[in-house]
Amino acid sequence: MTLGSMKDPQLGGSPAALPGASLQKACKFLVLFCALHLCVTLVYYMSGWDLRIFHYFVENQQHQASSLINSTYGDDMLPSVVPSTTDVTPAHTKDIVGNCAETSPLLVGPLRVEFNIPVEINEIIKANPSLMEGGRYKPSECKALQKVAIIIPFRKRESHLNYWLYYMHPVLQRQQLDYGVYIINQDGSNTFNRAKLLNIGYMEALKDYDYDCFVFSDVDIVAMDDRNIYRCFSQPRHISVALDKFGFGLPYYQYFGGVSALSKEQFTKINGFPNTYWGWGGEDDDIYNRIASKGMSISRPDSVTGKCRMIHHNRDDKNDPNPKRFDLIARTRQTMNTDGINSLSYNVLRRENFPLYVKITVDVGNP
Numbered sequence: 001m002t003l004g005s006m007k008d009p010q011l012g013g014s015p016a017a018l019p020g021a022s023l024q025k026a027c028k029f030l031v032l033f034c035a036l037h038l039c040v041t042l043v044y045y046m047s048g049w050d051l052r053i054f055h056y057f058v059e060n061q062q063h064q065a066s067s068l069i070n071s072t073y074g075d076d077m078l079p080s081v082v083p084s085t086t087d088v089t090p091a092h093t094k095d096i097v098g099n100c101a102e103t104s105p106l107l108v109g110p111l112r113v114e115f116n117i118p119v120e121i122n123e124i125i126k127a128n129p130s131l132m133e134g135g136r137y138k139p140s141e142c143k144a145l146q147k148v149a150i151i152i153p154f155r156k157r158e159s160h161l162n163y164w165l166y167y168m169h170p171v172l173q174r175q176q177l178d179y180g181v182y183i184i185n186q187d188g189s190n191t192f193n194r195a196k197l198l199n200i201g202y203m204e205a206l207k208d209y210d211y212d213c214f215v216f217s218d219v220d221i222v223a224m225d226d227r228n229i230y231r232c233f234s235q236p237r238h239i240s241v242a243l244d245k246f247g248f249g250l251p252y253y254q255y256f257g258g259v260s261a262l263s264k265e266q267f268t269k270i271n272g273f274p275n276t277y278w279g280w281g282g283e284d285d286d287i288y289n290r291i292a293s294k295g296m297s298i299s300r301p302d303s304v305t306g307k308c309r310m311i312h313h314n315r316d317d318k319n320d321p322n323p324k325r326f327d328l329i330a331r332t333r334q335t336m337n338t339d340g341i342n343s344l345s346y347n348v349l350r351r352e353n354f355p356l357y358v359k360i361t362v363d364v365g366n367p
């Protein structure tokens with residue numbers, strides 16, 4: 001036997017003891033190696049499932065989850081969590097010549113984003129000669145895979161909007177999207193209603209074009225990597241998963257604020273967003289609850305691709321934390337069928353086509 005004939009200098013005992021000891025050692029090593037291999041395989045297998053497992057957990061816990069997290073930690077002292085990466089890229093059905101590639105060849109990856117030098121609207125217009133009026137774009141080199149309406153709730157944030165346009169228009173063009181930018185401007189000085197403005201953006205964008213995907217973005221958040229595609233996925237997409245404000249992670253696992261994307265089907269399935277959240281906070285948690293209650297999960301990019309910068313600012317006037325938000329998010333399941341796109345009422349006061357965006361000024365009413 002070859003094993004038995006091997007010399008082991010550490011075992012200086014009688015020659016007869018050698019074969020047994022070596023065999024035992026080899027077997028131990030083999031068993032250890034197998035166990036290690038099994039563990040590694042198991043960890044890899046499990047990591048692909050953690051979102052789904054968490055989703056079931058959250059479904060049962062959702063009434064407390066969000067409220068507990070935000071009331072325990074202060075608004076600016078939230079712990080960061082590395083987001084998980086379980087996106088399901090929609091299956092490629094057919095590859096007709098002329099369709100844009102699944103991954104745009106124009107992407108460059110990480111981007112430098114700074115907010116220290118104010119940008120002029122005219123230089124942004126000059127830098128984006130391929131844009132059509134109203135901030136519309138369509139790639140000329142291929143047929144875009146999705147028609148995306150970018151909806152931005154707004155009130156008196158001109159300088160933030162300029163930064164957003166300056167950084168995001170080139171990114172969206174490199175992503176080869178057929179897109180349009182809609183600024184939904186809340187008229188007057190009543191309490192702000194972000195989610196209602198998002199619902200209005202959905203309705204108004206559809207009057208322009210047959211959009212199939214809706215990206216809902218805060219005006220003060222810019223992507224730091226153009227591989228973070230502003231498009232829809234087989235599950236509702238959370239885009240701003242690694243904000244600098246939260247240490248480039250999620251403030252809590254169910255966080256769905258900042259920038260997100262829902263297809264027309266996904267949006268319709270949850271009856272759109274709530275209209276009843278006046279003031280700051282909770283509306284994004286309500287949207288999360290709607291998605292979870294319809295059995296959908298959240299698709300997210302990894303925490304490197306998902307890096308985003310937020311412009312620092314003081315709390316706006318008439319956007320104080322909504323004291324009712326915790327009670328509201330506890331009742332999403334009961335209210336979502338009657339509060340949403342099917343109960344939306346508003347008045348459009350102005351619709352203006354600017355070179356870089358469409359601005360729709362609306363009266364959203366009062367609490």
Ligand SMILES: *[C@@H]1O[C@H](CO)[C@@H](O)[C@H](O)[C@H]1NC(C)=O
Pocket residue numbers: 066067070075251257280281282283284285325326329
């Ligand atoms: C919790 O904090 C996040 C991050 O600031 C915010 O988006 C969300 O609306 C808050 N939720 C509640 C219930 O306050």
Ligand SMILES: [Mn+2]
Pocket residue numbers: 218220313
């Ligand atoms: Mn902000």
